[in-house]
Amino acid sequence: MSEAAAKKYAGNFLQEVEANVEEGEWVKMCMQCGVCSGSCPLGPHWEHPPQEIFMMIRANKREEVLTSSSMWMCTSCYNCIVRCPRGLPITHIMHGLAHYANRLGVAPKDNPTHKFAKLFWKNLEKGGRVNELKLGLALYFMNGLAEGVKTSLKMKDIGLGMVKTKRMNPMEIVGGHSCKDKAGLHAILAKAREIELSKAAKFQG
Amino acid sequence: MAKRQYSFYPGCSSQEGASSSNYLKSVESMCEELDIQLNTIPDWNCCSASIGYAEGGELPRLALSARNLALSEQANPGQDVVATCAACWLATRETRDRLLEDDELMHETNQALAAAGLKLKADQKVRHMVEVLIEDLGYEEIGRHVKKPLEGIKIAGYVGCQTNRPFGISGESFENPVYLDKLVETLGGESIPTYEKKVQCCGGALAFSEPEKSQAMIKGIIEAAYDNGADMVVTPCPVCQMNVEVYQGQINQTYGTKFKMPVVYYSTLMAVAFGKSAKEAALNGHVIRAKPLEDLAGR
Numbered sequence: 001m002s003e004a005a006a007k008k009y010a011g012n013f014l015q016e017v018e019a020n021v022e023e024g025e026w027v028k029m030c031m032q033c034g035v036c037s038g039s040c041p042l043g044p045h046w047e048h049p050p051q052e053i054f055m056m057i058r059a060n061k062r063e064e065v066l067t068s069s070s071m072w073m074c075t076s077c078y079n080c081i082v083r084c085p086r087g088l089p090i091t092h093i094m095h096g097l098a099h100y101a102n103r104l105g106v107a108p109k110d111n112p113t114h115k116f117a118k119l120f121w122k123n124l125e126k127g128g129r130v131n132e133l134k135l136g137l138a139l140y141f142m143n144g145l146a147e148g149v150k151t152s153l154k155m156k157d158i159g160l161g162m163v164k165t166k167r168m169n170p171m172e173i174v175g176g177h178s179c180k181d182k183a184g185l186h187a188i189l190a191k192a193r194e195i196e197l198s199k200a201a202k203f204q205g
Numbered sequence: 206m207a208k209r210q211y212s213f214y215p216g217c218s219s220q221e222g223a224s225s226s227n228y229l230k231s232v233e234s235m236c237e238e239l240d241i242q243l244n245t246i247p248d249w250n251c252c253s254a255s256i257g258y259a260e261g262g263e264l265p266r267l268a269l270s271a272r273n274l275a276l277s278e279q280a281n282p283g284q285d286v287v288a289t290c291a292a293c294w295l296a297t298r299e300t301r302d303r304l305l306e307d308d309e310l311m312h313e314t315n316q317a318l319a320a321a322g323l324k325l326k327a328d329q330k331v332r333h334m335v336e337v338l339i340e341d342l343g344y345e346e347i348g349r350h351v352k353k354p355l356e357g358i359k360i361a362g363y364v365g366c367q368t369n370r371p372f373g374i375s376g377e378s379f380e381n382p383v384y385l386d387k388l389v390e391t392l393g394g395e396s397i398p399t400y401e402k403k404v405q406c407c408g409g410a411l412a413f414s415e416p417e418k419s420q421a422m423i424k425g426i427i428e429a430a431y432d433n434g435a436d437m438v439v440t441p442c443p444v445c446q447m448n449v450e451v452y453q454g455q456i457n458q459t460y461g462t463k464f465k466m467p468v469v470y471y472s473t474l475m476a477v478a479f480g481k482s483a484k485e486a487a488l489n490g491h492v493i494r495a496k497p498l499e500d501l502a503g504r
Contacts, residue, residue, distance in 0.1 A: 077366035103262070113411055117256045125261075128251060132217070157454055169221070183321075184322070185272065187320035188268050188272055192262075192314070195264055
């Protein structure tokens, strides 16, 4: 899926979302009551809260939606899902929009949650299990060396506390926990990705 | 043979030297007393939690949990799958529900699994450890194992998000779940039913990427515990536990507060009430020591 391929939907972003975004077919069900926006723990920090995002999709505001930092504010608390009177799986739609924006390469590059989410997947994919130490360090240094050193110093006490209580192991930096059948896991993920992308291609006719 | 057996999905954070290794330790002590046998799913993998979505699409994420379920069916047939981590439980249960609802997704997931010679039926229920305790054993049976009641210890039940929503524990409300309060009372402790931040989000994974925004929420969670006279906070979720416990020093620096509120797991409380040692209850795994529990365990 590329920006060029998405041209087919020119003028109909709702259709594009329905065809390509996880649970996107639910977007048209939103009745604009705003319960989701009012229930979101980070609501005040969203550029456009979920209610607005749904209307913007229907109003064809493609670029504004996909490049927005909004969806990256989702903490996956599921408050919006259980309160939505229309039963929209809002959390999943936000994850779906974020993923689609990332796949198209238009997600906000500097958004820290976007960066962290990518680091997380890379970390788990490598050995099949998350290496918390490497993930933490990758996070601290994601904005370059200078800022990384600063963040590491700021986080020093927390790190020491975790090491002291045996909840962080400095030796994880070499090797660490992983699945035995890494090859099998990678084959499964490759196949899943292949199926998903071939379906996305099919939607474009 | 143990009275009850489950297919166990421990998850990344419970591994040795990881952030909730103390959770697993206390769960093991708790299960030993309750005659529960946990049969670990061989070679389990990460569920991708709720932050894997950026790079992992829907099908790759479903395939991750599906691999665990397929391995579970092979190794531990006929047993319910049990997770102790909120995110592990949520991702795995969501996967099973979605695959059972959607034949096409089930077919595609099995195509992906076939790449490693696996096959999924999804015939095992996926449950959180708290469900096992409440539904399979019940408060009465748990109460019978209490040897050292948590007398005089006032505990705020912080349920958090993902063990509460979207599935939750059967019979509980999303807005005001009371099972932790009931559990505290069962163990002889003093619950705080008026604890108003019991379902407030701690920021989850965004505590890493958006620390200021998350710490503002964590501050409220701890403040409400102090306002209600709590000696400590109890939670069923490893992310809640870590977020609410370990950032208190930074919050104190930012806001000039003097927080030093211990945050433990339900399994920590149970291990101590069941007469286990401080080490068996993994009390040494807490950055902010739970002194009243240490005293009780040492008695």
